[in-house]
Amino acid sequence: MSQKPIVLHTAPHVKKPQDVPMIMRNVVYALLPIVAFAVYQFGISVLLLTIVVVLSCLGTERFFNWMSDKPSSLNDWSSTITGLLLALTLPPGFPLWMGAVAAFAGVAIAKVVFGGIGYNVFNPALAGRAFVQAAFPVAITTWTPAFFSGRFTEFVPSTLTSPLMMPPETAEWVKQVAVDGFSGATPLGMMKFQSISTPTADLLLGTVAGSAGETSALLILLCGAYLIARKMMNWQIPAWIFVGVIITSGVLYLINPDKYADPMFMLFSGGLMLGAMFMASDMVGSPLTPKGVMIYGLLIGFLTVLIRQFGSLSEGIMYAILLGNAMTPLIDTWTQPRLFGAQPKKGKSA
Amino acid sequence: MSLIKQDDTITVDTFMEGIWRENPVFVMMLGMCPTLAVTTSAINALGMGAATTFVLIASSLLVSLFRNLIPAGVRIATYIVIIATFVTLVDYIMQAYSQALYAAMGAFIQLIVVNCIILGRAEACASRNKPLKSMVNAAGMGLGFTLALLCLGGVREILGNGSLFGLPLFGEHFQPWVIMVLPAGGFLVLAGWLILFEWLKLRKQGRSQQVGGAVHEH
Amino acid sequence: MSGNTSTSMIVTLGFVTALSGFLIVTAYQTTKPAIEENKRLRIQQTVLEVIKGATAYKPFVITANGDLLEATPDLKGTNVYAGYDAQGKLMGLAAEGRAQGYSGSVETIYAYSPACECITGVKVIKQTETPGLGDKVITNKDFVANFEKLDAKLDAAGKALANAIVTVKHGSKKNPWEVDAISGATISSRAIAKGLNGSAQEVLPKVVPLLSTIEGAKP
Structure with missing residues (x-):
């Protein structure tokens, strides 16, 4: 029996190649169940919207590749993820042409002009959403009911609006299809403007109105857990965001429970779960050090609650994450670990 | 600088330089404040451009006429007084002509005084050249500025309001892009134009390099 | 430069300021009726409408x-x-x-x-x-x-x-x-x-x- 020679290597010992396209592919796998549930919940409108948004993201990226004489960068999957995430944050009946605008704006403004993947300061999906939030404030706050009966055979009337045109009023159509008095408000909207809370079970299972992919907090948690288990996502980021949300909303709730929502509601409503799991944890836009991640997560959680409770919008996670992205370079500078053996600067301990 | 002292010949370039090669907005990046603030519609852009062009030409004439009399120590103060005079004239004329346009421009008419394009022209051109040449150059700069404002104002009005010079383009069901008439829209449209021009420039360079057999570098 | 004395500075500035004052006053006088008429028309239109x-x-x-x-x-x-x-x-x-x-x-x-x-x-x-x-x-x-x-x-x-x-x-x-x-x-x-x-x-x-x-x- 021949003995295998013992090979000695110096560190690092790479066991498995983990490159960008592979991580990105796994993020796509993790997002697919959420997309599937969104389609099951809201029907073919969401399916078509997702396809249009993803194709627009890819098209935009390819277009700028061509403009700057670079080889295609589509095979790193990052634009696919941007497209999927963006589609999940849009209202189910969002006009397709506006979805394409959001995709173009997100990829062009937030990603390409900064130099492509790895250089983007802001999460492209959120930047795209912020653009259409500012451009089409009415369409992006028009919600349609979940689980309406004809959802696999008919489109929401606003979906097929012709380009550049205003989407038709959906109020009449909603009255026809809605099972029980659907008010056109999301749980956060109801909380903010009518002080009506929604049962946590509904928020977990996703039987509420909202953006296409934000409604089932439980499913998003499971899909995020898959990425964490495969060590492809920093679990500390969502964890610190949750802590930030719980602390901030907890303090407010203790001050005045009639006026402010309870932490459980804050945690499971709106786009917080999707944003914390899949957008704030974007590797490019988030800090590197554990301490930096803590500051980043707490800041996003704090800002989200602040905007939700005191801002004029009912949802705050989008701007909170974008602000967190903007703070990241600064946080990284603050929290650089000291080199081993280096002297602390001017008598200050790090 | 192509403007060498005592060179009195007026060439096509004296006029054209402000429109393309040294466009105040797209190349020199001067006068950003009115560029971003009043270009929410094509009419506003045209009004602002016309007002600035008038001040530019008139102040260039006066500065050039007095160029040998103004002592160097007070030249900036003198230029500003001259510019402010013409801005005040424009202010009155615009009020008398159209209250609506005047209301849309707001404080930006008065702020033409501190538009660096005008002071820049007075210092770089009018104070060293004869009146006619200064005026031709100022007219080119003014036209370049107006065209640049129209580039921004046109896009912002088409997307933000579905019209151009107040004429509806897409019918009553047009969905306005609100962001385009907000300040953010100004920055985005300006950036879009800059990208386009830079890209055209690079392409032109690339082509001439390929013709010359040069290696394409990154 | 000989023109750089304070006298010439004062004279030049004074001259330019006087010229500018003259231009502004002329413009003010000429446009005043039109400006006031414009303002009045605007108010009249709004008041009669409301x-x-x-x-x-x-x-x-x-x-x-x-x-x-x-x-x-x-x-x-x-x-x-x-x-x-x-x-x-x-x-x-x-x-x-x-x-x-x-x-x-x-x-x-x-x-x-x-x-x-x-x-x-x-x-x-x-x-x-x-x-x-x-x-x-x-x-x-x-x-x-x-x-x-x-x-x-x-x-x-x-x-x-x-x-x-x-x-x-x-x-x-x-x-x-x-x-x-x-x-x-x-x-x-x-x-x-x-x-x-x-x-x-x-x-x-x-x-x-x-x-x-x-x-x-x-x-």
Whole structure:
């Protein structure tokens, strides 16, 4: 029996190649169940919207590749993820042409002009959403009911609006299809403007109105857990965001429970779960050090609650994450670990 | 600088330089404040451009006429007084002509005084050249500025309001892009134009390099 | 350079300033009538539009010490406009309201009808609210209908409004002095009502006792 020679290597010992396209592919796998549930919940409108948004993201990226004489960068999957995430944050009946605008704006403004993947300061999906939030404030706050009966055979009337045109009023159509008095408000909207809370079970299972992919907090948690288990996502980021949300909303709730929502509601409503799991944890836009991640997560959680409770919008996670992205370079500078053996600067301990 | 002292010949370039090669907005990046603030519609852009062009030409004439009399120590103060005079004239004329346009421009008419394009022209051109040449150059700069404002104002009005010079383009069901008439829209449209021009420039360079057999570098 | 002495500096600056003064005064004199005519036309158009049935109007000014005088160019104070029909009957009064909105001040001209002791119309003359949301205060028909007959009775002492004009949440208007806000544009709606309330509280107590004087002053 021949003995295998013992090979000695110096560190690092790479066991498995983990490159960008592979991580990105796994993020796509993790997002697919959420997309599937969104389609099951809201029907073919969401399916078509997702396809249009993803194709627009890819098209935009390819277009700028061509403009700057670079080889295609589509095979790193990052634009696919941007497209999927963006589609999940849009209202189910969002006009397709506006979805394409959001995709173009997100990829062009937030990603390409900064130099492509790895250089983007802001999460492209959120930047795209912020653009259409500012451009089409009415369409992006028009919600349609979940689980309406004809959802696999008919489109929401606003979906097929012709380009550049205003989407038709959906109020009449909603009255026809809605099972029980659907008010056109999301749980956060109801909380903010009518002080009506929604049962946590509904928020977990996703039987509420909202953006296409934000409604089932439980499913998003499971899909995020898959990425964490495969060590492809920093679990500390969502964890610190949750802590930030719980602390901030907890303090407010203790001050005045009639006026402010309870932490459980804050945690499971709106786009917080999707944003914390899949957008704030974007590797490019988030800090590197554990301490930096803590500051980043707490800041996003704090800002989200602040905007939700005191801002004029009912949802705050989008701007909170974008602000967190903007703070990241600064946080990284603050929290650089000291080199081993280096002297602390001017008598200050790090 | 192509403007060498005592060179009195007026060439096509004296006029054209402000429109393309040294466009105040797209190349020199001067006068950003009115560029971003009043270009929410094509009419506003045209009004602002016309007002600035008038001040530019008139102040260039006066500065050039007095160029040998103004002592160097007070030249900036003198230029500003001259510019402010013409801005005040424009202010009155615009009020008398159209209250609506005047209301849309707001404080930006008065702020033409501190538009660096005008002071820049007075210092770089009018104070060293004869009146006619200064005026031709100022007219080119003014036209370049107006065209640049129209580039921004046109896009912002088409997307933000579905019209151009107040004429509806897409019918009553047009969905306005609100962001385009907000300040953010100004920055985005300006950036879009800059990208386009830079890209055209690079392409032109690339082509001439390929013709010359040069290696394409990154 | 020999011209760089202080005398020549002063002389040059003085000359340029004198020239500029001359130009400005000339321009001011030439354009003044046109500017004033333009301003007057703008106010006339707005006032006659907002006071229903009025074909002529007369401007008044409430001065700092509370007197109501016919407007002259140098009189400063709160502007009030009286609108009359063809027979010279007083149709209503118009005044200016102003309050902070979502992104800047919202300025309005509103009409007050002595006959019903109520506000009968509001016109926004200046606003910078979010296009598509805040500017619904101009376009939303249900919201504009709030001001067709908005109660503005004075209290028994005649010193203030009996009921302050307030904005209420969309769909919960119960009393004739309440303004039903636009859902999604609450802040802009509130700015209109606040401007009305602020102006009406100040102007109406002073003007209402003098209605007969105003009626007699028809143009």
